[in-house]
Amino acid sequence: MDAVIELEARSELIGSVADFAYKWALNAGLPHEAALEFTLAVDELVTNIVLFAFPDSPKRFKLRFKRNLSIVEVIANELGEPFDPDRHVYDAQQALEHGDFEGAGLALIHALTDEFVFINKGKEGKEFRLSKQIMDLHITDLDEELEIDTSPAIGTAHTTYQVFSITPDDAEDISRLIYRTYDYTYTKEELYFPKKIERAIQQKEKLGVIVRSAEGDAVGYFAVIRITDSQVAEVAEAVVSPPHRQKGIMTRMMKNLIRISKENGLLGLYGHAVTPHKISQRVNAKYDFKSTALMLAESPAVTYKKLHETYPQPVSILVDFKLLKPIKQVNLYLPDPYQKMITSIFENLGIRCRTLKSHDIEWMHHSDIQIEIDYRDNTALLVIREIGKDFKQILGKITGSLAVKKLNAIYLDIPLDDPAIHHAMDTIQAMGYIFCGVFPLIKHDRYYLRMQKVYVNLDFSIIAIHSELGQEIKSLIKKEYHANRT
Amino acid sequence: MRIEREGQKLTVRLERDFNLFVKKEIKARLSPDIEKLEIDLTRSKLIDSEGVIFLHHWMAKGKHLQIINPPAILLKILEVLNLDDQLDWPNIISETKLQKEVSS
Numbered sequence: 280m281d282a283v284i285e286l287e288a289r290s291e292l293i294g295s296v297a298d299f300a301y302k303w304a305l306n307a308g309l310p311h312e313a314a315l316e317f318t319l320a321v322d323e324l325v326t327n328i329v330l331f332a333f334p335d336s337p338k339r340f341k342l343r344f345k346r347n348l349s350i351v352e353v354i355a356n357e358l359g360e361p362f363d364p365d366r367h368v369y370d371a372q373q374a375l376e377h378g379d380f381e382g383a384g385l386a387l388i389h390a391l392t393d394e395f396v397f398i399n400k401g402k403e404g405k406e407f408r409l410s411k412q413i414m415d416l417h418i419t420d421l422d423e424e425l426e427i428d429t430s431p432a433i434g435t436a437h438t439t440y441q442v443f444s445i446t447p448d449d450a451e452d453i454s455r456l457i458y459r460t461y462d463y464t465y466t467k468e469e470l471y472f473p474k475k476i477e478r479a480i481q482q483k484e485k486l487g488v489i490v491r492s493a494e495g496d497a498v499g500y501f502a503v504i505r506i507t508d509s510q511v512a513e514v515a516e517a518v519v520s521p522p523h524r525q526k527g528i529m530t531r532m533m534k535n536l537i538r539i540s541k542e543n544g545l546l547g548l549y550g551h552a553v554t555p556h557k558i559s560q561r562v563n564a565k566y567d568f569k570s571t572a573l574m575l576a577e578s579p580a581v582t583y584k585k586l587h588e589t590y591p592q593p594v595s596i597l598v599d600f601k602l603l604k605p606i607k608q609v610n611l612y613l614p615d616p617y618q619k620m621i622t623s624i625f626e627n628l629g630i631r632c633r634t635l636k637s638h639d640i641e642w643m644h645h646s647d648i649q650i651e652i653d654y655r656d657n658t659a660l661l662v663i664r665e666i667g668k669d670f671k672q673i674l675g676k677i678t679g680s681l682a683v684k685k686l687n688a689i690y691l692d693i694p695l696d697d698p699a700i701h702h703a704m705d706t707i708q709a710m711g712y713i714f715c716g717v718f719p720l721i722k723h724d725r726y727y728l729r730m731q732k733v734y735v736n737l738d739f740s741i742i743a744i745h746s747e748l749g750q751e752i753k754s755l756i757k758k759e760y761h762a763n764r765t
Numbered sequence: 766m767r768i769e770r771e772g773q774k775l776t777v778r779l780e781r782d783f784n785l786f787v788k789k790e791i792k793a794r795l796s797p798d799i800e801k802l803e804i805d806l807t808r809s810k811l812i813d814s815e816g817v818i819f820l821h822h823w824m825a826k827g828k829h830l831q832i833i834n835p836p837a838i839l840l841k842i843l844e845v846l847n848l849d850d851q852l853d854w855p856n857i858i859s860e861t862k863l864q865k866e867v868s869s
Contacts, residue, residue: 290786290789291786293784293785293786294781294782294784294786294787297782297784297811312837315810315811316841318810318811319813319842322782322784322811322813323813323814326784326814326815329785330785369846371846371847371848374821374846374848375848375851378825380814380818380821380846384814384815386845386846387813387814387842387845387846390841390845391841391845
């Protein structure tokens with residue numbers, strides 16, 4: 280689980296933080312040696328904060344420990360003296376000849392982690408993020424004999440299949456099924472690592488079903504992944520073994536998955552469908568998912584097994600949503616430029632959207648913007664928690680800090696229940712953010728408008744959209760994208 | 766942390782990691798007439814850059830140093846900081862004490 284520690288910047292506490300970091304990293308799935316390296320990086324980061332952020336009087340700062348199935352990450356936020364890690368480069372010669380070890384701690388952090396990112400948040404202080412990948416055994420390391428399944432369809436209409444809820448014991452069968460079906464082309468890399476699947480099921484982050492043939496072989500798998508801090512999940516992983524396709528397995532799995540999701544109290548399901556083709560979008564539409572957003576350049580270019588060619592640009596994702604519990608009406612502040620589009624998106628979900636008018640706003644002193652970086656997809660998500668008087672400066676600093684990381688895109692979530700959204704929109708658009716869509720209930724049961732800032736060139740003619748509303752969303756985004764580039 | 770002094774030698778047995786705080790504690794116990802320093806890291810899982818910097822500065826003064834059973838990550842730190850082949854680490858590091866204690 281994620282954890283937050285708030286502590287005083289005192290050297291006495293470094294050891295305790297390191298002890299916690301080590302145990303936490305082990306529990307997150309890092310093996311002993313990698314956990315030690317991660318711990319040392321955390322120790323070095325905290326030491327730097329103690330020594331340089333608050334050299335005279337120690338103040339409090341926060342450490343957030345986050346992890347998903349593939350990486351562990353620590354995020355330090357502090358309001359100490361200005362400091363730019365890029366200006367403190369370690370020089371071994373200088374160390375040996377003059378005993379000057381400036382930058383040694385930072386050199387170690389770089390060497391012991393996979394990513395080390397510094398973000399200057401202006402008045403809101405500094406943010407340091409360090410992360411390390413969780414390396415587990417790949418399914419082909421566990422079973423060297425494993426082969427891709429190319430056999431033709433088998434069985435008859437009478438072939439019997441049984442659907443079961445997944446348990447940790449199914450992890451290896453799921454990995455095998457993915458590998459035998461997709462070879463190395465499946466986009467969710469963690470599915471090739473049984474340990475990652477096992478942990479996700481144990482920790483109830485993943486709910487799903489597995490279908491077995493009469494002989495007990497795993498022939499289908501479908502799962503949803505819970506989204507942190509929300510009561511919604513993402514339909515993220517689906518596979519049916521080729522010889523068992525066209526036998527209604529996908530339909531049975533989806534029906535069971537929706538039932539399990541409802542039983543577990545989920546309010547809605549997201550379905551992210553790739554846009555080089557419309558296959559998964561059609562599947563989502565069949566199960567009454569509705570389009571709410573189009574995320575440009577969301578994941579790297581890939582080769583599709585069926586298409587036999589590499590898609591020539593980062594893959595954009597059509598976001599679909601299905602409500603599991605009816606919601607009749609929402610009362611939200613809809614920014615003028617997108618009032619019509621947002622209302623259409625809600626209506627398409629069966630939700631009446633009443634527009635609130637913002638009058639005199641009582642501004643918060645400080646803005647609060649949470650940053651999430653997806654290192655694999657080369658994107659970042661900024662989630663606005665509070666829009667304060669310093670919003671323009673803070674968003675500008677964060678966007679500037681992230682721009683130098685050469686990301687494909689930055690996504691920005693703005694809560695639609697914040698009356699200050701009207702005033703923030705001019706700033707957001709002026710910084711080059713364009714429309715993306717609506718994300719219902721994605722964090723803390725709130726509704727968000729998502730904007731996006733795209734750094735790569737995209738050809739919209741090869742972004743294929745199935746749904747009517749999805750095409751309208753695409754048209755609006757395309758218009759803003761090109762207007763921004765001129 | 767246990768610190769014992771015997772003539773010009775200071776022996777430190779750590780019960781925790783060797784970090785900035787421990788470095789300050791040891792420095793506070795060092796007087797100018799101490800020539801030999803022995804640090805037992807058998808129970809430490811980590812030494813960090815502050816620990817390594819302290820060791821380097823101590824040796825740079827021409828004083829004697831013995832490190833007992835350092836955590837394996839010390840070698841990684843020395844490698845990253847390009848210090849691994851610059852100092853006489855094999856003679857500074859002793860990894861026999863734990864075995865001796867176990868066998869006795």
